[in-house]
Amino acid sequence: MSLGGLLGEETGAALQQVRTEPIQQRSAARLSGLLDAAAAVVDEVGFDRITTAMIAERAGASIGTVYRYYPDRVAVLHALHERAVVRFRQRVVDELGASTLTSWWDAVDCVVTAFVGLYRSEPGFRIVNFDDRDGAPAVDAVADADFFARRLADVLVNEFDLPAGDDLIFRLEVAVEMADALLARAFHTDPLGDERFIAECRLVLRDYLDRFYSPQALNLLATAS
Amino acid sequence: MSLGGLLGEETGAALQQVRTEPIQQRSAARLSGLLDAAAAVVDEVGFDRITTAMIAERAGASIGTVYRYYPDRVAVLHALHERAVVRFRQRVVDELGASTLTSWWDAVDCVVTAFVGLYRSEPGFRIVNFDDRDGAPAVDAVADADFFARRLADVLVNEFDLPAGDDLIFRLEVAVEMADALLARAFHTDPLGDERFIAECRLVLRDYLDRFYSPQALNLLATAS
DNA sequence: GGTCACCGAGTGGAATTCAATCATCCTGGT
DNA sequence: ACCAGGATGATTGAATTCCACTCGGTGACC
Structure with a gap:
């Protein structure tokens, strides 16, 4: 597993x-x-x-x-960021385990739910949107997004038989960027998160990924090869 | 006009x-x-x-x-940001005028093109992604996105007969947030912009807005009312 | 006794202020 | 028209303040 x-x-x-x-x-x-x-x-x-x-x-x-x-000062922010990311990943795993997943969509939904939940409950969670503008070549938000996309890709491939490959990773990275932006926007003003943006985030993610990974799209892909 | x-x-x-x-x-x-x-x-x-x-x-x-x-120091950054936004809007207007627009999609495409073009040519243009995390209650990135969404909505309503209203504005705001994120990602590493992300940005925007404003969707809307 | 932790005054660099100086504009007298 | 000279705008950079970061000294643990 x-x-x-x-x-x-x-x-x-x-x-x-x-x-x-x-x-x-x-x-x-x-x-x-x-x-x-x-x-x-x-x-x-x-x-x-x-x-x-x-x-x-x-x-x-x-x-x-x-x-x-x-x-130094930013190292503290990095560490806080890292802790938030770790807790986020843990929460995603928890949510995934507690839900009955019938398709990859449920997994993506869990990810959004986990993110929103932490934004609401975890102090300082907005640090996840901390983008290091310094010259630090190492860890940064994009690397995180990429890492997370790869991990999520593994899960979706193994659990829901999505076709593995760079395309999947790229699309998940795109999805992560969009979700980040929309959820950050949802919480920009409203500490509980603007439900409209949260809902739209789920919709956007589903539509975007459905384009490639809906049952129909996958069938087409299968018959074409 | x-x-x-x-x-x-x-x-x-x-x-x-x-x-x-x-x-x-x-x-x-x-x-x-x-x-x-x-x-x-x-x-x-x-x-x-x-x-x-x-x-x-x-x-x-x-x-x-x-x-x-x-x-103070950040005020300079704000001013630079503001100038970049103004130039961006000017560029959009120029592009719109120079293109033959056959549907709202062409207009949205122009917006992306303008943004990418400025990212490439305008010194310091990445300041548009400057998000003031300070307590500054006034001008900020979200307000800009909102303002731009409203303006763009006006254009789309007047030029392409999209249905005016809060829904349109909201969806454009969502579109702006997504585009911002994806284009920022495209330029994060590559100073010329990663074409994959730029192309995917156009695709995402089109798909998302098509859901509500494609000819078919609009027809459904019209017959329903 | 020797590390491990902790403290907080001290150092240095960057942000910001401000009193002095220079430049331009304006006005009234010729 | 012209100019003197005050008024106001513009510029300067040394002095100040704020903050990140260092380091020698003091206790805590083993």
């Missing part, structure tokens, strides 16, 4: 985001505490106005402690 | 982005010079790494001059 595959294997300290791996157990709490604080601050002031001092104060730590764990 | 309507009336100093309206003529040149400098710097270092000093130096001015015209 491949649902768990969405989670991806451990990313190995996520490309050096954490400066020092905590050795003593209390530090683990510190680390997540810092991220919790950052998440709260993100919700309050947005992720540009955030300052290292705010994070430290909110976490009941000193500036130095922040820098003990993260090399 | 209503194509010109896309341009919108003068926004009246664009909601106070400019600190002091220039009185003497040399200042007008200064102002656009500052924006040109900012655009160049944006292309060189991205719009986070940009510093007021860089802008000033590039424009052959001193720091103080920047602050004479703009209250």
Whole structure:
């Protein structure tokens, strides 16, 4: 089975985001505490106005402690982003497991539901839309979208027999970009998410993918080959 | 005729982005010079790494001059964004005028073409994807999208008899968000724009709007009422 | 006793201010 | 027409402030 595959294997300290791996157990709490604080601050002031001092104060730590764990300010944002992505993937897996899936559409629907749910409940979740404009060549939003598209492709191929290949990955990447944009728009003003945009997001995704992967389209594809 | 309507009336100093309206003529040149400098710097270092000093130096001015015209650093970015949007709208109008439009689709196609063209030729045009995460309650990307959707709706209603109303505006706003996302993705890495994403953008827009505004859909709508 | 964690004043660089200076426009006197 | 010289616009850049980030010193754990 491949649902768990969405989670991806451990990313190995996520490309050096954490400066020092905590050795003593209390530090683990510190680390997540810092991220919790950052998440709260993100919700309050947005992720540009955030300052290292705010994070430290909110976490009941000193500036130095922040820098003990993260090399710089954006590393904290990256880590928060990464945590949000991981939780998102976990939630998707949970939703997939809890639902009865009759077609690939149900899986896509679960993804949207998971995203919306986290946007509503997870503090600072909007960090998922954090696009690093710096020169950082490594991890960024596009890489995330690409990674997620590949993972989702695996699931759809294995569970629903969609035809594997670059086309599927590309289309899922397109779908991810569109969904990101529409859901971000849904939550731009309304903290509960504008239902119109959420519904339209589901519709758009389904229509777009149906074009290629509806039963009819797949039949055509099968007979043509 | 209503194509010109896309341009919108003068926004009246664009909601106070400019600190002091220039009185003497040399200042007008200064102002656009500052924006040109900012655009160049944006292309060189991205719009986070940009510093007021860089802008000033590039424009052959001193720091103080920047602050004479703009209250702060992000105001410069806003102004640059605004100028890019204005030029985009102008380009759309030009393209619309230069093309023979046989259906609303041609108009939508022109919009995409204009956007892609500017991304390629206009220095710093990627600023259009600048989303102010600050608490700035006023002008922002969503407001732009909304405004543009309304204008485009007017054109489509007047030129191609699409049914006016909130539904049309909403769907165009959805279309704008999707197109923004896909085109931004197309140019994320490739400075000339990844053709696959550009083509897919056109396809997605057409499919999405066809659902509601294809001749068939409109006929159904007409007979139903 | 030797790491591990933590602290917070100190450093440096970038954003922003402001008082002084220069440029242009305007007005009234010739 | 012309010009002096005040008024106002425009420019400057040193001084200030804010913030990310460093580092030597202090306690906590093992």
